[in-house]
Amino acid sequence: MNNGLLSIIGLDGISWPLISRLNREGILKNYYKYVVRTGLKAINICIPPITPPSWNTIFTGVPPEKHGILGFSKFFKKDGNLLKGFYSSLDIKYPRLNEVLAINGLSGIVFNYPLSYPLKGWYLKNQVLIYDAFSPRRFIYPKSLENKYIRYFYYGEYHSFKEHYEALHRVIDGLLKIENNLQPDFLIAIFREPDNLLHMHPWIMTGGITNEWLIKIFELIDEFIKLVSRRYLYLSTVSDHGFHIFKKAIHLNRLLIECGLDPSTLYSEDLKTMMLNFISSNVSFYPYLRFLLISSKITRENYRRILKNIAKFLGIREAPTSHFKDTTKDYFMDQYDPGDSYYIFFTKRELRDRCYNQFKRYVRVCFKDVEKIDINGIYVLKPIPYGNYTFTFIKASKITKLIVNTFVHHHHQYGIFTLKGSQTPNKFHIINNIDISPLILYYLNYPLASYFNINLPIVQDALKNRDTKNYKTIWRIKRKIFWKHI
Numbered sequence: 001m002n003n004g005l006l007s008i009i010g011l012d013g014i015s016w017p018l019i020s021r022l023n024r025e026g027i028l029k030n031y032y033k034y035v036v037r038t039g040l041k042a043i044n045i046c047i048p049p050i051t052p053p054s055w056n057t058i059f060t061g062v063p064p065e066k067h068g069i070l071g072f073s074k075f076f077k078k079d080g081n082l083l084k085g086f087y088s089s090l091d092i093k094y095p096r097l098n099e100v101l102a103i104n105g106l107s108g109i110v111f112n113y114p115l116s117y118p119l120k121g122w123y124l125k126n127q128v129l130i131y132d133a134f135s136p137r138r139f140i141y142p143k144s145l146e147n148k149y150i151r152y153f154y155y156g157e158y159h160s161f162k163e164h165y166e167a168l169h170r171v172i173d174g175l176l177k178i179e180n181n182l183q184p185d186f187l188i189a190i191f192r193e194p195d196n197l198l199h200m201h202p203w204i205m206t207g208g209i210t211n212e213w214l215i216k217i218f219e220l221i222d223e224f225i226k227l228v229s230r231r232y233l234y235l236s237t238v239s240d241h242g243f244h245i246f247k248k249a250i251h252l253n254r255l256l257i258e259c260g261l262d263p264s265t266l267y268s269e270d271l272k273t274m275m276l277n278f279i280s281s282n283v284s285f286y287p288y289l290r291f292l293l294i295s296s297k298i299t300r301e302n303y304r305r306i307l308k309n310i311a312k313f314l315g316i317r318e319a320p321t322s323h324f325k326d327t328t329k330d331y332f333m334d335q336y337d338p339g340d341s342y343y344i345f346f347t348k349r350e351l352r353d354r355c356y357n358q359f360k361r362y363v364r365v366c367f368k369d370v371e372k373i374d375i376n377g378i379y380v381l382k383p384i385p386y387g388n389y390t391f392t393f394i395k396a397s398k399i400t401k402l403i404v405n406t407f408v409h410h411h412h413q414y415g416i417f418t419l420k421g422s423q424t425p426n427k428f429h430i431i432n433n434i435d436i437s438p439l440i441l442y443y444l445n446y447p448l449a450s451y452f453n454i455n456l457p458i459v460q461d462a463l464k465n466r467d468t469k470n471y472k473t474i475w476r477i478k479r480k481i482f483w484k485h486i
């Protein structure tokens with residue numbers, strides 16, 4: 001039995017309504033018993049509700065504008081050209097919680113952290129790092145453990161719930177073996193399953209779950225929570241965002257037209273890539289399902305129409321699959337999942353400012369707020385919609401209304417957070433994802449970071465007689481030295 005200090009279980013895409021729904025159906029029983037009934041609970045407000053920015057906000061304690069991860073794709077200027085690429089661990093500008101704990105002398109295991117690749121982005125003293133689902137290659141750090149355990153870890157394409165269950169079973173086995181072996185001070189494990197499954201089967205949110213293997217997937221995670229809750233003094237569960245069926249959408253194209261822009265330029269490549277992604281990679285998780293989807297007459301007809309519509313005013317060529325250069329557009333969005341993107345990137349400041357003024361007019365109509373941010377010569381607009389709204393784009397030429405009725409499932413900005421351990425109050429709070437790292441460090445009694453922007457009353461009071469450390473500076477130096485000696 002390990003007497004570790006802290007375990008954090010990440011449940012990608014889980015929300016309170018979903019937890020209570022699953023509990024009503026008798027799934028996640030242990031989670032209820034060991035976590036939900038005791039300790040601190042919170043609605044965790046995640047803005048933007050996209051996986052890479054949100055997890056990195058949770059673990060750095062600073063907002064995306066500071067840690068640098070704004071979505072899946074990054075836009076940057078090089079030799080006067082505007083380029084697009086994918087974020088990596090090297091883009092993260094602040095230390096993550098596991099690194100802060102390592103600076104304080106703790107040992108740990110980190111599993112499936114979004115943007116784990118490459119290793120050089122991390123300070124890994126006394127830690128094991130197991131690759132994540134976005135990583136371009138499979139790895140375990142240190143190498144000696146990779147040879148021994150990599151066979152347990154494979155997140156690939158699953159042909160059925162059963163196959164998915166078996167893969168997750170192996171992953172959890174491997175994780176527990178490493179954990180047993182090393183007896184670390186902390187364990188951070190992120191499960192992408194809820195998000196993946198919800199994207200493909202949104203009926204999980206509304207209807208009963210009848211598939212036995214799907215139930216077993218949730219039971220595996222539930223069992224893992226039970227095991228871990230006994231081994232660590234503090235147990236936290238957290239999600240990077242929730243999931244929601246939206247009935248209202250803000251038509252972003254209509255707003256851009258109001259700004260004097262032609263949104264068709266925005267979506268020429270991006271929307272097409274998104275559509276192709278949706279048809280292929282989004283469901284590639286279950287090739288059998290993809291086959292059913294693509295071969296269904298309704299789907300084919302729907303996509304034929306959508307693609308025809310796009311083709312009508314844009315013209316369809318081969319879609320870019322990875323890094324590509326594009327100097328023709330003045331503004332961009334993350335093509336990976338624009339429905340959740342809260343950032344619009346502009347190449348010219350005046351253009352962004354003009355749009356900002358126009359967007360501002362809809363604050364308190366459909367936006368809570370609109371922010372302007374400048375990042376590395378790119379000008380960014382961040383509209384924050386009210387919780388019941390998502391964004392929509394298609395058919396820019398025929399838009400008359402700003403708010404349109406819709407019926408889509410998407411990430412939602414309300415996630416979960418729980419913390420159980422000595423002295424954690426049994427209360428419900430509303431917090432922001434930037435508050436999670438400070439809160440955990442506070443309860444573990446470690447110095448808080450000097451760069452934290454703490455809004456939480458429970459932590460704020462205690463701060464008056466608390467040490468702070470500039471972990472960022474320490475981290476940069478320690479990481480450099482660490483890799484020099486390896």
Ligand SMILES: [Zn+2]
Binds near residue numbers: 012013050195241
């Ligand atoms: Zn996510």
